[in-house]
Amino acid sequence: MLLLLLLFLPLLLLLLLLLLRLLLLLLLLLLLLHCYYYYYYYYYYYYYYYYYYYYYYYYYYYYYYY
Structure with missing residues (x-):
């Protein structure tokens, strides 16, 4: 029995x-x-944020100078 246990x-x-x-x-x-999930989540979040402000800025630039 002990031998089996040791085995x-x-x-x-x-x-x-x-x-x-x-x-x-x-x-x-x-x-x-x-x-990986958080990296892509924040990546797309900042990407969206950046383009949102980019178009916002472009719109006002166009509005004031033309």
Whole structure:
């Protein structure tokens, strides 16, 4: 019985380490997706903001000088 336990203990530890590694990989992937999402969200937000003010400025420039 003790021999069987000693035989399967390294296997169980290896399995546990593998599970832990997969969990860490999943967390890293989620973190990367989170950063990716926020990067694109802010990128498009500032892009929209920039063009909005650009056309606003252009409109007033056209209005006052022509």
